[in-house]
Each structure stands twice: as C-alpha cells, then as structure tokens.
Amino acid sequence: MFISILANMSILLVSVYGYLSYYVNYNKFHSFLKDKGTFFNSIFVTIVGIFLLYFTIEIGGARYDLRFLLLAFTVKYFGNKVTITSTLLLMVIRLFWGIDNYTPIAICYSVLLVFTLPMLKYIVSKINSDIIQLLILNYYCLLIGNFLNAIIIKNPLRDINIYLHLYVISTILVFVLYYMINDIKKMQKKATHDYLTKMKNRSEFQAKLEVLQKKKNIFSLAILDIDYFKVINDSFNHLVGDLVLLEVSKVLFDVKSIY
Known part of the structure; x- marks a missing residue:
C-alpha cells in the first residue's frame, strides 16, 4: 500500500512539474488554456491517469488511486474541454482494463464529473483564493467517489479509514502542487519580464x-x-x-x- 501511495504521488508531482516546465522553457506557460492545446493536453492528462490507474492503491481488497486529484487540477488549470475529454477517455480505458464490482462505480463517477465538474468550477471561480478553489474541487471529486461506493457497494463503514487516508494525502498534494505551479509561474515571469517595470524583456x-x-x-x-x-x-x-x-x-x- 505504502509503495502504491508513493507511486501515485510521484506520478502526479513529476508529470505536472515536467509538463509545466516544458511550457516555461518554450515561453508558452498557460498557453494550454487556448483551444488549440485541447487535444495534446487531453492526451497528457489521459496518460497520467493511465499510470495512476496502473499503480492503484489496494486496501482491504478495494482499489483506489489519485485520479480524482488529477481531474481537480485539470479542470482548474486546463479547462472544461480537456477535463471532459480526458475523463471520458479514462472511462473507456477503465472498461478495457477489466470488468469487476467497481466498474459501475467508475462509469457513474466519470459521467457525474463530466456533467457537474465544469459547473462547480464556474461556481468556485468566484472565490479569490486559488488554493481554496483547488481544495473544493479536490474534495468534491473525492466525495463523489465516496458517495458512489456507499450506494453501490453498500459497505461504507469498511472504507472510512481508506477515505480518511485519501483526504489527508490529497490535501497535502494540493498544497504541494499549488506551490509548485506558482513557483514555475514566478520563474517564468522572472525570465521573461523586467524586474523594475514588470514589462516583458x-x-x-x-x-x-x-x-x-x-x-x-x-x-x-x-x-x-x-x-x-x-x-x-x-x-x-x-x-x-x-x-x-x-x-x-x-x-x-x-x-x-x-x-
């Protein structure tokens, strides 16, 4: 379990850092917000999601991963189009991964996020704090999974300990990834803007x-x-x-x- 948790954390940290560093190095930071970046960013998110799916965290016979956190950051920084596309792609891949008792949860989870996550992003975007926005999006994505588990598996008490671990782990990662992204943004601004006038150099x-x-x-x-x-x-x-x-x-x- 501990190795799988570390693997999930490492996948998220390394992939986000590497991808955003690429944009900084090519002076294109946040250009993925443009429509022309939808395809490539959807593929990127899907690939990261596949790795998270492969290194699932197995606890008490149940399998969990941090895809919910990936989708929270995706809708915040990549936008609705990338989120919907990558979520649907991951749902299809999950079906080909194998059918089991958790397959209905995976399908319902993906469909619910496709319809509700963009609306939630619009609501939380009115909050001035980016970190609060990310925490709300993260907890929402995780809460939907918890709710579906309780409804479909009908054994919520067994998974309470697992959920607590996921809430703690994801909260820590939200702060780590948020400050990592901010540091990358600051590095890019220092490299491309004049220190005194704040104009592009x-x-x-x-x-x-x-x-x-x-x-x-x-x-x-x-x-x-x-x-x-x-x-x-x-x-x-x-x-x-x-x-x-x-x-x-x-x-x-x-x-x-x-x-």
Whole structure:
C-alpha cells in the first residue's frame, strides 16, 4: 500500500512539474488554456491517469488511486474541454482494463464529473483564493467517489479509514502542487519580464518576434525611445531614472488596457 501511495504521488508531482516546465522553457506557460492545446493536453492528462490507474492503491481488497486529484487540477488549470475529454477517455480505458464490482462505480463517477465538474468550477471561480478553489474541487471529486461506493457497494463503514487516508494525502498534494505551479509561474515571469517595470524583456520580445516571423503573417511593429534618458541619469542619478522608467511603463500599461 505504502509503495502504491508513493507511486501515485510521484506520478502526479513529476508529470505536472515536467509538463509545466516544458511550457516555461518554450515561453508558452498557460498557453494550454487556448483551444488549440485541447487535444495534446487531453492526451497528457489521459496518460497520467493511465499510470495512476496502473499503480492503484489496494486496501482491504478495494482499489483506489489519485485520479480524482488529477481531474481537480485539470479542470482548474486546463479547462472544461480537456477535463471532459480526458475523463471520458479514462472511462473507456477503465472498461478495457477489466470488468469487476467497481466498474459501475467508475462509469457513474466519470459521467457525474463530466456533467457537474465544469459547473462547480464556474461556481468556485468566484472565490479569490486559488488554493481554496483547488481544495473544493479536490474534495468534491473525492466525495463523489465516496458517495458512489456507499450506494453501490453498500459497505461504507469498511472504507472510512481508506477515505480518511485519501483526504489527508490529497490535501497535502494540493498544497504541494499549488506551490509548485506558482513557483514555475514566478520563474517564468522572472525570465521573461523586467524586474523594475514588470514589462516583458528583450528575450521575450525576441521570442514573440520569431513566432510572428514563422507564421509569415503581416504584422506591424512600433518602437519607442525615451529622448535624452542618459541626461536624466547623469543629472539626477539612476534612482530618478528608474522612476522615469516606471512612469513610462505605467503609461504604456494604461494604453494597453484601453485598447
């Protein structure tokens, strides 16, 4: 049991870290929110789900895994399309995995999540705290499984100890994965944004320009320059020069927000 729990935790941590690191390295972090990423992200989630299914946690003859936590993070960060697609794919794969007493639970579980998880995401999205959103989504996905077990297997008392373990493990992983994702976001921002003005830096500009050139679409490029900026630094020192840069960046941000 302990080895299976560690395997499930490792699969989630390594896969999420590796996948998001890829997006950071290619300056595409959170581009998976776009429609064009639905197919690849659904395949990714499905593959991770298969690994979790393979390394199930067996307790008292019953099998459990952390797919519910995977789906909670999927609907939060990948969106509804990826969640619905990957959930249905995992349901089909679970059927081919083998028919047993828990197959009806797996089917009902997948169908319920497909219809209710997107609605719950919309409701919890109104909460300002991302960590609270994730915890609610996690507990909901786990609670649905608990409820179906109690209804179909009709022996809820036997599994109470198992559920408690899953709630504790998943809560810990929610915090770990949340802070991991935030750290990756911070690393990407440091690599692509100027520390002082918070505007995108030269490397990010160059990367965006290369993307536009590869697409071979017609685009316009405007270049601005601050006249006599060296004079400002030499006459009033670099701290004043930094304040000038901040004020210019504010103006540019205001213009961007208008258009």
